[in-house]
Amino acid sequence: MLRRLAPALLTVLVVALGVTALAARPPQGVPQRTADFVVLAGIAGLRWEDVDPQSTPTLWRMAQDGSIGSLSVRSAHRPTCPVDGWLTLGAGSFAAWNGSRSAGGCPPAGVAVEQPDGIGANLPDQESVVQYNQQRLPWGTMPGSLSESVRCSVAVGPGAAVAAARPFGRVDRYAAGLPADPRALLGSCVLSIVDLGMVDGTDPVARAEAARAADAQLARVLAARPPRSLVLVAGISDTAQPSRLHVAVADGPGWERGWLTSASTGRDGYLQLVDLAPTALAALGRPMPDRLFLGRPAVSTGGRPADLTEAINAPADADREAAAQRSVSGRFFTLLAGLQVLLAIAVLPLLRRARPHAGPAGPTRAPARVVAVVELLLVAAALTVPAALLADAVPWWRGEHSGWIFAGVTALLVAAGTAAVRFVPGYAGTLGPFGAVAGLTTLVVGLDVLTGARLQLNGVVGYSALQGGRYSGLGTVGLGVFLAGALLSGGWLAQRVHRTWRPAVMVAVGGLAVVVVGSPYLGADPVGAIALTAGLSVAAAISAGGWLTISRLAWATMAALAVGIGFAVVDLRRPAAERGSLGRFLSAVGDGTGGFTVHRSSTANFETLVNSPLTVLALAGGLLVWFALLQPWGGLTRLFGIYPAVRAALAGTAVAAVLGGVLDGAALDIAGAAAAVVVPMAALASLRVLGHAADRTRPVGGRTRDDGAADDSGFGGDGPAGGGDGPTGGGGPLGAGHPRPISGPPAGPPGKVGRPPNPATPAERAPDDPAEPMLDAPAAPAQRPADPSEADPSDTAPTVARPPRQVTRSSTEIAAP
Template identity: 60%
Template structure:
């Protein structure tokens, strides 16, 4: 029954189709100029006039240089460029680490280059590099795959030799330095790689000098370039542990005045280092080797500002934001984990004291007088705990609301350019706290806050709306955002990230549970299915969330929540319905993803393709390695703190969560679905406990607050309570209550009648 909305969600996600991109005309030559460490802040019309003029004519973007390790040092960048896949230059024992390096700079690793014939070169360590990448790393990179795909290559400089070497170590044409007359050299082969030096200094003056020197060599390359050629200038690596985005410029026929992008990023103005190899082959009209490259060909798209000085502010700003995000995200989630741990410690004693002794009981026995009304205090064999002062409870409740809204507030805070200031961390903290205070006040001052489920419903709705609005408008808040994902990691550049998925899952299912609780039981599965289907569409549409794995995880959660939203256990028939929903939606997303071009497929389509061609083992290995690597995230701490609080406190007999689930079965269903989706999303997405951590940050504080609320009413009688009596004169005859023919005293009498006060199961309070 709940399958129908989910199927409609998958069908609706296929409605929009992107217009096919017009391919650029092919060229005869490709020249790749590598400048390790070059960033957009180093480029200007005064300091680098050649590169500036080239950028005015061509297309520009930000380059993410993620290799098989971090940071990407120069040799790692060059070998990744030549492999078209994440790789490492590991030629031990020829490249040992420098134990004296404490500055964070990349070590100066010597490369053994032999020149047996004086024309080409031979790298004896290349076989060890290939073996290391094939046997010890999960990416399946083949160093030299780009060179092996063309007839011959030219390399100028040590780094370029590493990038242009074939898998067995041969460099077809090699020069250690760019000759004065380089025209004949660049015209010799279809692919040329040139190293023009690095920009590695930390002092501004020294960086400017290095950038000017590289620009001078670039001028000589452009002067000697062959006709009908594509020249790509790329900052192929970092030079220290300060990971940054780097320069990429493409200039040639069909690459005029645009933004660079590719299917691997899905974001205008962004490329990955692994995209350069397929770009070089596609530009020359050559077919890509199968199952070798992980990148996709770049293309130029319109939309760049006419003035270059305005255009370059965007990649330069993105670089500053990405660098600041890396530093601030760690302490933000670390502080959030510490705050939630402190709140967990504070909530436990409140839960144990929240259930107060029963209220006095009304007795109508005639032996207590004419009115028959006495109040008899309940007695307990053991002393009752002292009540927690109401102001303390109110403060804890407000803090729980604020803790649950922390991630949505941090997401909205990225609408303010805090990274442009001299103290970005302080400004981000100030903006986030201001938004957090506003959101918490809005929840607190709403009349629905007094209801048991009021805070939970409002917080969940705010969180879901924030993530949904960001995804619909292009996910600009998540890109390089503190509560989003970083372009430096090379994992995602558009759509829904790990944290966003967790918040969307929790918000969507909690809203669905609160709405379902307000309708009659037979309608609850449909309410959950409709609300959850909207979330699945948002997450899985390739033009919105673009996360098929997240959509599948949310589908499983929605299916579980729908079938148990009416109460009871997860029986076999209910599990069958939920499994059917999951299979139908998963098949729908799989067919949708497989119907798209290879370059535009999401993780699900790429994984299914890998299974078909026999490389699925590496895909599983990469996902496992990614999950293990994500375990050192502060989000893991959030997940563990939430699990401990739920298992060892909220689910205890005194914890209140079981009572909450008994009174509100739709909320129990929603939280069961949330747990299911968090586990599946983390396992299939290779994100470890990141999704579960984001889920816990929102769900656990609200579960604790709702549990405190139901415990506060735990002494309310669940059977109809007795009201103050009303006096009714009864004439001799039939008893009007029992209907029997029993007689009262001769001459009439007096009887007590009680009024029934209904109990409202929605807000857990007595309607008076």
């Protein structure tokens, strides 16, 4: 009964862990009304390196008293040109101005603004802009949503007119520039949007002059601001390639001396351009539009250094790191993919020559030193991505040759990690390096997530704030590496215990990984947690041996679906502004706009599949496994037969990585990151298991191990001739409950010796699996005691004396060699 209930109990446990991790959310205070007026002042291209007490004294004082942050200016096009930035500000969602543009360039900056009555203005191109964003772009953005949410708005300057224009093109109140006394204009409506100019170019002197002119205009705005008002200053866009992080400052009641953040970023000191519109409405106490903004209202958090110079240096340094990350990341993954492909090619002849042949004809084994060097290279390859993640603890981006500094730091960390694995106890065993690498990988990524994922933000193997996709938690590469390390660690640990406990060990280790990935406090990736749940369920189902039967697959599928449905139900019960990605997608499906999300996801999958170097890693790893490691000479099939928990971990990793990539719009990136760790370890373990194929046990006393250690656990282990999991064992490919074949030795009670295996067919055992040993050579047959009183109680059959059998041989038989 317990065996029948075990799958159901494990499924319930996985579901409970998954739903608990996904449903719990950090407390989010509802933004309260803090102002009667809001003034949004935009300066295209303004970065924190342009702000100093001499050139921008007004902005410096404003940053001293208010809250600051780094602004990601992502829009529907890249780069975000000034007109795209203003349009995105007014839409509260990713938008872009229609019109032709060169590759990586911006359209002409001129925007037609008509003033038929001298009070307001009209944008004649607004209708075509709305159609372009609604029909041609995948976001379904409605330009002018911010101005539609208030009764009256003011625009100063052409850029501000783009942001303040309603969907039909009308600007309520418009002025081409600030009047001599702007008090009446800024106080005429609750929302004012002001274009303060542009800071452009790479010449430091020219940028300083432009910043000084914009700061002088800002001083006039602050002098004329209405009472009880919130002033938001933002570097509204890029002005050229490449993209950069920009200035965001909020000054008003309730925004004193803090970091700006929002629920869309989840990280202190970071804000998105699409967050400004909901921030303005929340500060005014106005309801959000029916079609939700993509952005979330900003809030001010504590923890900012008291020294303003030190506080400003943090976002400025983040901008430099993000810029360096963009140039180094592509080269790193391209080089990693190339090196791993070359290493896979180098492993092929070693696999061919690894297994000893009984006959005189056969390839000679590779020299032991060559095999040892290749094994260390495989360990180094598997540790490269975790080492690159750890390298971001060193400020390599501040040097003149940042790429070379990063390469040197990563190489040192890879060498240190490889040495640690090499000298770890148990390295000589088949699964020694496998377990060490998996544990080290899980430890590095897990500790980073538990401490706020600081190494992944703007990291080479993390995610960039410039891309605007993620600002906290686990990124695509981090998710792939972490789920691979967690499931492989679970498989290695499960192999160390009796097979009846293996599913529980897999669930315990993998369940913790699901909590880390899915918790909004930690990994903040609900889609990744659902995919990991599916992979964990598959791994737990087959960790005790046997095939992935229909019933086991059904339990695994039920667990993944139950986690997804449970989280969806909890997420849909939250207020609309607090829902996660899954809840917002289901809401969009309900109101008929879910097609935009599906289109965006499919487009992202295709672009990533075609352009990412991780696709090469995933495909190369799959080809190596299918056409080499899984062949009879490859050793992986033999490894699977001897170590069923390892087979389960690898199968679960493949399921979780592929499913997570498809659902998360990352194509094969997650699978490629997982393959960077899994495939080298699978190749190394295959080399080891082939090298141990002809090992023999050395009898020492009674039961023995092939490594010379005494073994008293009896038959019934996992191996080709054992009663457990193996090619001919009762728990091998024929299934955990399949009867033992006639050729295998019967399982005896603990400490007793059953019938020895056939001396002509030595059996292999797992040299580093003390829980279930196997014999590789015929053991001496058990001797029946001469005294009947010393006989084994299990031997109940009577002893019958027989005369010795006479054997007669012919002369020909005697002469035969």
